[in-house]
Amino acid sequence: xxxxxxxxxxxxxxxxxxxxxxxxxxxxxxxxxxxxxxxxxxxxxxxxxxxxxxxxxxxxxxxxxxxxxxxxxxxxxxxxxxxxxxxxxxxxxxxxxxxxxxxxxxxxxxxxxxxxxxxxxxxxxxxxxxxxxxxxxxxxxxxxxxxxxxxxxxxxxxxxxxxxxxxxxxxxxxxxxxxxxxxxxxxxxxxxxxxxxxxxxxxxxxxxxxxxxxxxxxxxxxxxxxxxxxxxxxxxxxxxxxxxxxxxxxxxxxxxxxxxxxxxxxxxxxxxxxxxxxxxxxxxxxxxxxxxxxxxxxxxxxxxxxxxxxxxxxxxxxxxxxxxxxxxxxxxxxxxxxxxxxxxxxxxxxxxxxxxxxxxxxxxxxxxxxxxxxxxxxxxxxxxxxxxxxxxxxxxxxxxxxxxxxxxxxxxxxxxxxxxxxxxxxxxxxxxxxxxxxxxxxxxxxxxxxxxxxxxxxxxxxxxxxxxxxxxxxxxxxxxxxxxxxxxxxxxxxxxxxxxxxxxxxxxxxxxxxxxxxxxxxxxxxxxxx
Amino acid sequence: xxxxxxxxxxxxxxxxxxxxxxxxxxxxxxxxxxxxxxxxxxxxxxxxxxxxxxxxxxxxxxxxxxxxxxxxxxxxxxxxxxxxxxxxxxxxxxxxxxxxxxxxxxxxxxxxxxxxxxxxxxxxxxxxxxxxxxxxxxxxxxxxxxxxxxxxxxxxxxxxxxxxxxxxxxxxxxxxxxxxxxxxxxxxxxxxxxxxxxxxxxxxxxxxxxxxxxxxxxxxxxxxxxxxxxxxxxxxxxxxxxxxxxxxxxxxxxxxxxxxxxxxxxxxxxxxxxxxxxxxxxxxxxxxxxxxxxxxxxxxxxxxxxxxxxxxxxxxxxxxxxxxxxxxxxxxxxxxxxxxxxxxxxxxxxxxxxxxxxxxxxxxxxx
Numbered sequence: 001x002x003x004x005x006x007x008x009x010x011x012x013x014x015x016x017x018x019x020x021x022x023x024x025x026x027x028x029x030x031x032x033x034x035x036x037x038x039x040x041x042x043x044x045x046x047x048x049x050x051x052x053x054x055x056x057x058x059x060x061x062x063x064x065x066x067x068x069x070x071x072x073x074x075x076x077x078x079x080x081x082x083x084x085x086x087x088x089x090x091x092x093x094x095x096x097x098x099x100x101x102x103x104x105x106x107x108x109x110x111x112x113x114x115x116x117x118x119x120x121x122x123x124x125x126x127x128x129x130x131x132x133x134x135x136x137x138x139x140x141x142x143x144x145x146x147x148x149x150x151x152x153x154x155x156x157x158x159x160x161x162x163x164x165x166x167x168x169x170x171x172x173x174x175x176x177x178x179x180x181x182x183x184x185x186x187x188x189x190x191x192x193x194x195x196x197x198x199x200x201x202x203x204x205x206x207x208x209x210x211x212x213x214x215x216x217x218x219x220x221x222x223x224x225x226x227x228x229x230x231x232x233x234x235x236x237x238x239x240x241x242x243x244x245x246x247x248x249x250x251x252x253x254x255x256x257x258x259x260x261x262x263x264x265x266x267x268x269x270x271x272x273x274x275x276x277x278x279x280x281x282x283x284x285x286x287x288x289x290x291x292x293x294x295x296x297x298x299x300x301x302x303x304x305x306x307x308x309x310x311x312x313x314x315x316x317x318x319x320x321x322x323x324x325x326x327x328x329x330x331x332x333x334x335x336x337x338x339x340x341x342x343x344x345x346x347x348x349x350x351x352x353x354x355x356x357x358x359x360x361x362x363x364x365x366x367x368x369x370x371x372x373x374x375x376x377x378x379x380x381x382x383x384x385x386x387x388x389x390x391x392x393x394x395x396x397x398x399x400x401x402x403x404x405x406x407x408x409x410x411x412x413x414x415x416x417x418x419x420x421x422x423x424x425x426x427x428x429x430x431x432x433x434x435x436x437x438x439x440x441x442x443x444x445x446x447x448x449x450x451x452x453x454x455x456x457x458x459x460x461x462x463x464x465x466x467x468x469x470x471x472x473x474x475x476x477x478x479x480x481x482x483x484x485x486x487x488x489x490x491x492x493x494x495x496x497x498x499x500x501x502x503x504x505x506x507x508x509x510x511x512x513x514x515x516x517x518x519x520x521x522x523x524x525x526x527x528x529x530x
Numbered sequence: 531x532x533x534x535x536x537x538x539x540x541x542x543x544x545x546x547x548x549x550x551x552x553x554x555x556x557x558x559x560x561x562x563x564x565x566x567x568x569x570x571x572x573x574x575x576x577x578x579x580x581x582x583x584x585x586x587x588x589x590x591x592x593x594x595x596x597x598x599x600x601x602x603x604x605x606x607x608x609x610x611x612x613x614x615x616x617x618x619x620x621x622x623x624x625x626x627x628x629x630x631x632x633x634x635x636x637x638x639x640x641x642x643x644x645x646x647x648x649x650x651x652x653x654x655x656x657x658x659x660x661x662x663x664x665x666x667x668x669x670x671x672x673x674x675x676x677x678x679x680x681x682x683x684x685x686x687x688x689x690x691x692x693x694x695x696x697x698x699x700x701x702x703x704x705x706x707x708x709x710x711x712x713x714x715x716x717x718x719x720x721x722x723x724x725x726x727x728x729x730x731x732x733x734x735x736x737x738x739x740x741x742x743x744x745x746x747x748x749x750x751x752x753x754x755x756x757x758x759x760x761x762x763x764x765x766x767x768x769x770x771x772x773x774x775x776x777x778x779x780x781x782x783x784x785x786x787x788x789x790x791x792x793x794x795x796x797x798x799x800x801x802x803x804x805x806x807x808x809x810x811x812x813x814x815x816x817x818x819x820x821x822x823x824x825x826x827x828x829x830x831x832x833x834x835x836x837x838x839x840x841x842x843x844x845x846x847x848x849x850x851x852x853x854x855x856x857x858x859x860x861x862x863x864x865x866x867x868x869x870x871x872x873x874x875x876x877x878x879x880x881x882x883x884x885x886x887x888x889x890x891x892x893x894x895x896x897x
Contacts, residue, residue, distance in 0.1 A: 014538075057889075238685040305777060326779035335777075345777050346769040359767065362760055370763050 001064045002162050004029045004191040005050065005081075005485040009060030012045055019045040022059070023217045025210050027160065032182060032192045034206035034223070036235050037433030038403075042215040043195050044086075047162050052076035054333065063160075082153025083162040088145050090137045096148050098135040100155050106370040123155055127184050130177075142291050150181065162193045167201055168428075169291050172459060172492040179205050188315050197431060198458070211235050236433050238239035244436070244464035246483070247443045249282035254512045255451040256302075256333070257419050261311035263294070263301045263475075271297035273475040274311070276510035279420065279451035284442065286466030286483065287455040288491050294475030296337065299424050302453075303335040304328040315420065329360055334418035337407050338425040346409050349398035353390060354379045355395055357412055382411035386437065403434035410441060421445055422457035439465055459491050470510065473497040480510055537889045547884040554880030557874040562871065565868075569860050576854050583846055584853035592736040594853060598806060601817065602845040603745045604629070604800040608819040609826035609837050610752050611796035617756065617832050618769040618789050624670065624685025625820025629793045630692035630799030631666050632659035634699070637719075637811045640726035641708045651725045652740075652806050659802030660795040667794025668787055675783035689820065697813050709811075719810050726809040741803035748796070753834040765789055829881075847873060 005027040012020045020042045029031050033136060037043050042052070048054045050061070052073040057460050061068055062421060063079050071077050076083075090099050100368045101116050117133055121429040124131050129147050137145060146166060153161060163182075167175050182205060196202060202209055203223060211218040211234045218234055257278040265271035273295040279285050289295060289391055300306035304325040320328055337345050347356050357378045358370065365371045379393040386407040390400055410426055423442070442452060462469055463483045471478040471494035478494040479501025493499040502510070539546075563573035578586060583598050585591035608625050615622040637653040643654060666688065673679040699709045703717040711720035730739035755761035764785045768775045775782050800819070805811050826844055828839035851866030 303777070324779065325777070329779055337777075345773055348767045348774050350770045351766060355763065355766070358763075359774070362763055365760065368761070370760055372757060372758075437833050 002029070002116040003062070004064065005051075005193075006062040006065075007046075008060050008062070010046065010049065010056045010061070012042075012049060012054060012059050018042075018215045020049075020212075021215045021217070022054075023212065025217070026220070027191050027193060028208075029191055030186055030189050031207040032186055032205055034202040034209045035193055035195045035212070035232060036209055038235060038433060039213035041212040041235075041431075043188055043212055045215075046212070047083060047164060047193065047195065049161075050081055050162060052078065055471060060320070071393070077158070078158055078222075080157060080159040081162065082156060082158025084146070084149045084153060084159070084164065084166060086164045086168070088149055090145060090148065093136065095134050095136055096131060096140075096151075099137060099148060102153050103152065103156060120151065120155055124151055126188070127154065127181055129153075129181065142169045143171075143177075146170070146178070147181075155184075158314060160191045160193070162195075164195045165197070166194065167196055167198060168457060171290055171495050172488055173496065175201070182434070197435075198462070199231055199432075202231065211435040213237055219243070232432055235431070241417060244439055244461060245443060246284075246465055246467065247446055248467075249446055249449070251283050252281035252449060253514060254278040255281045255316060255359055256453075257312070257314040257512065257515060258302075259312040259314070259511075261298070261301060261313065263297045263306060264309055265294075265297055270309075271475050272301065275472070275477050277470050277474065277477065277480065278510065278512045278515070279453055280512075281419070281451050282446055283468070284446055284452040284454055284466045285480075286462035286469040287453060287472065288459055288462060288469055288495055289472040290495055291457075293472050294497075295424055295472075297475070299335050299337050299399040299422055299455070302333065302422060329416075332417070333422070334413040334416060334420065335422040336413045336426065337422075338406060338428045342419070343394040347397050347405065350396050352379075352394045352396055353383070353388075353400075353408055356392045356408060357382065357415075359412070361416060373488075378412075378415060382408060382415060386411045386441065403430045406430060406438065407434070410438060414441065414445060418450060420451045420453070422453040422455075425457060426454075427461070428457065435461075460489050463491075471495055477502055477510055534546065534888045536886050539569060539693075539885060539887050549883075550880040550884040551877055554876035555873060558869075558876035561872055562869045565865075566861075569858075571858050571860065576858070577640060579854035579857060580850035584857075592734070594849075596737060596739075596851045597853075598845060599739065599742050600804075601849050602842060603739075603741045603807075604804045605819045605822060605845055606841040606856050607800035607803075607825065608797050608823035609830070610834065611793045611800070612823045613827040613830065613832045613837050614752065614756070614765070614796070615790060615793040615826055618765045618786065620671070620674070620684045620786060622667070622670070622685050622788060622790065622793060623682055623820070623824060624667075624688045624794075625797055625823050626816050626818070627685065627688035627690075627692035627820070628663040628666055628797040629801045629804075629816045629820055630689075630696050632663040632798030633805045633811045633815045634692075634696060635659045635662040635798070636802040636805040637709060637722070640722040640805070641720070644725070644726060648725045648727075648729065652728060652802075655726060655806055656799055656802035659798040659805070661798070663798025663801065664791045665793030666789040671787040671790035679850055680735070688855045688856065693813065696811070696815075699814060703741050704852065717731055719812055722806070722809045726806060727809045728803065739756060739807050741807050744799075744803065748799075749834060749838050756834060761785075761788070846872075 003026045005025070007023060007025040010020055010023045011018065023042070023046060024047070024185065031324055035043050045054060049056050050070065052070045052075050055071055061070060068079060070079065082174065089228070093103065094102070097113070097117055097120060100120055101113070104116070129151050131144065131151060137148070140148070150161070165179060170178065185192060194205065206223045208220055208222050209226065209231060210220045211231070213235060221234070240428050259276055261269060261272055261275045261503070263272040275298065277285065282400065285484055287295060295304060301308050304320070304323055308321060315333060320331065348359065354372060354375045358375045362370055365374070376393050380395060380522060382388065383390060383393065386405050388400070388404045388411070397408060400408065406426060408421070413421065426438050426442070430438065442454065454462065454466055463486070466483050468480055469486065469491060470480045471491055472499065473495055477501055478499065481490065481501065559577060566573040566576050584594045586596060588614055601768055604745065608629065612622060635658040639651070639655040639658045643651060646654070670681055670684050670688070674681045681895065699707065700719055701717050703710060709719055711718050714886060728739055728741055730737045756765065764775070764780055767778065767780065768785050769780055772776070772782050801815070808815070826840045827837055830840040847870055848866070852863055855861050855863055855866050
């Protein structure tokens with residue numbers, strides 16, 4: 001049998017670390033292969049060697065049975081390999097069509113705009129893509145951008161498509177749409193490799209699954225003959241409990257109340273629009289919404305990092321609007337936001353774990369000096385408690401793998417003993433093992449009567465983990481639902497703005513019955529709005 | 531198909547780095563030797579004089595040490611100061627301008643304040659220099675923080691402004707211009723009064739200037755400041771990621787302004803000490819430390835001990851070349867500059883080679 005791709009004994013070393021060690025992989029023609037593995041297991045590195053970004057230190061690559069050497073992305077494209085990266089490679093100020101045109105290399109006849117448009121539209125029609133070729137990328141939603149990326153590699157003649165975590169930023173409905181396209185591509189004889197952490201998606205879309213662990217090849221199984229549980233065990237290397245627990249806790253009075261909050265984004269447009277919600281002690285409130293619906297602005301506003309246009313943020317009865325970030329921290333409100341690059345906010349990447357531990361409380365150290373001994377103790381405690389894998393406390397954070405970076409960040413936030421914990425995307429890009437560890441950490445905090453705002457991506461997880469879920473769309477509240485009495489579809493519809501549950505049944509979602517804010521305040525904020 | 535590719539070396543071995551530096555220096559000295567030979571100069575003799583800063587067979591060797599230290603002190607302090615701002619990723623290339631305004635302020639005190647004892651006069655000179663340079667640095671930082679101006683451009687332009695200011699002062703023969711020598715008909719910078727000239731501790735014939743002691747103290751102070759204080763911690767966080775610093779509740783603008791003030795004030799101190807120990811000022815008072823300091827700070831990888839060592843080596847090179855060149859009529863100080871350039875270039879190449887290595891791409895045996 002001739003394979004579309006066959007990798008034999010591929011190894012890649014970064015310094016003393018093996019990212020891939022003697023990895024073999026076979027992709028049959030016209031199949032969808034899922035590549036599964038924990039963070040840092042070398043999936044992306046392996047795929048980057050196929051797309052010409054890295055070169056293997058040893059091993060061979062066969063395309064259609066012929067041995068090849070891929071030393072640049074150009075080589076890769078010539079061999080018919082197209083990769084859709086996790087972070088899109090698009091020119092924001094160009095239209096969809098122009099983004100495709102800039103990458104067309106050999107075919108001179110396609111340089112005319114009209115001709116390209118015809119080809120692109122024909123391709124889009126063939127696979128059932130829904131795309132406006134003249135739309136600027138900067139005006140596109142995440143899902144549109146992804147569609148464009150896939151269409152782009154198809155237009156370049158790719159027969160082998162690699163998708164690196166394509167579903168991480170999509171809603172349920174958008175994932176369905178993507179999978180429909182993938183199946184269509186498969187029918188047309190394309191071969192697809194898909195990297196994802198979500199096992200339900202692996203079960204849904206793939207024909208076979210190849211598992212990597214710590215850079216080594218573990219095995220390949222046929223999807224229909226395996227279960228989510230058996231795949232997890234292959235991936236992690238031991239048995240694991242897949243249930244996410246939601247710990248029911250006796251709730252206390254509202255800890256943090258947000259009323260009529262309006263915040264602008266960096267461009268000056270309204271990002272959070274008259275938002276009302278509250279969190280009680282011992283309660284975990286999930287926030288669901290499409291990426292860029294005002295999550296970041298909401299976090300920054302509560303933490304005092306972004307000025308607010310209008311509204312109230314009441315913490316234990318005190319208005320904290322206008323307080324400097326340091327004062328808000330002192331009140332026990334901790335915010336940790338994991339951005340797309342995982343490092344940009346909250347951690348100083350070149351500094352050691354020790355130095356990152358004291359980022360928020362070094363001011364409390366006595367005199368003009370930093371107490372490194374104390375910091376090292378704290379670092380040791382966090383490393384021990386959260387099983388951070390690191391050579392020492394003095395290792396720069398950027399040298400840790402994604403999961404460990406997030407554990408360091410969350411560990412620091414929790415050690416300060418907050419009473420409100422705002423955490424955005426704490427499991428972003430994490431594998432199952434690390435994710436469950438983080439859920440456990442959060443549940444433990446809940447038991448200590450901490451109010452938690454959990455801004456997440458995965459609705460399944462939020463429905464299992466959170467007590468209630470607040471859905472926002474374009475910064476507006478679509479409703480707060482009890483996670484036991486809702487469905488994934490309902491939340492999906494609310495996320496896209498198609499369903500608005502605010503004011504349903506005469507009760508305004510997001511306002512506590514035993515609010516610390518007097519009733520007439522509510523009207524005031526509404527009057528001053530707009 | 532490419533057979534080789536660049537790979538970052540695993541681990542940071544200091545020994546390897548030093549060996550590479552040594553090889554680089556030897557190669558550059560070899561190139562220099564060929565040049566010297568073709569000019570009819572024995573390279574071994576030349577290098578002997580250069581590396582011993584002209585002390586071999588010299589009755590007045592202590593004079594050479596004094597001369598060497600006069601070159602070292604301003605370079606050392608300026609490099610440390612620039613390292614401080616670079617650590618914060620504030621690209622202060624205005625060392626020259628900050629140095630010049632400090633020298634001018636020190637000269638103002640030296641010429642106008644009379645009748646005070648020497649230590650007090652020199653202290654006043656240094657304070658004036660530090661304050662003026664510090665404020666100049668603060669000015670740049672303020673605009674950076676408030677309006678996000680490009681500090682590279684602003685500091686660069688300040689260099690020229692200050693250069694023209696001091697040139698103007700040195701060329702304008704007017705009654706108000708107390709900087710000039712009143713006895714000379716031609717405009718020429720005057721000599722400071724006796725009380726404004728730096729003295730030191732006599733060790734035999736050798737005169738250890740106070741400025742050297744201050745410079746050594748500064749090395750220790752900056753080392754501790756960066757490594758163990760809250761201020762130093764803030765500088766490294768802001769330099770690493772200013773978004774993170776803001777998020778942690780740090781007042782980034784204040785930290786930037788404070789650090790730039792300290793950094794520039796240190797350069798001012800270097801200027802005050804230099805002016806006082808040479809007893810006058812001139813357009814060339816900086817000896818280009820504002821530029822050389824940038825190279826030293828980066829060669830030292832912004833680490834305080836490495837910057838100290840590097841500035842000693844560069845000063846040996848500068849002073850040694852100059853003294854050695856005076857012995858031979860066929861070459862002048864330009865040759866010294868050329869040789870310095872070759873050596874610096876090969877050290878930077880060695881630095882690259884110590885970080886990266888070429889690796890052959892091999893196919894798997896089992897393929």
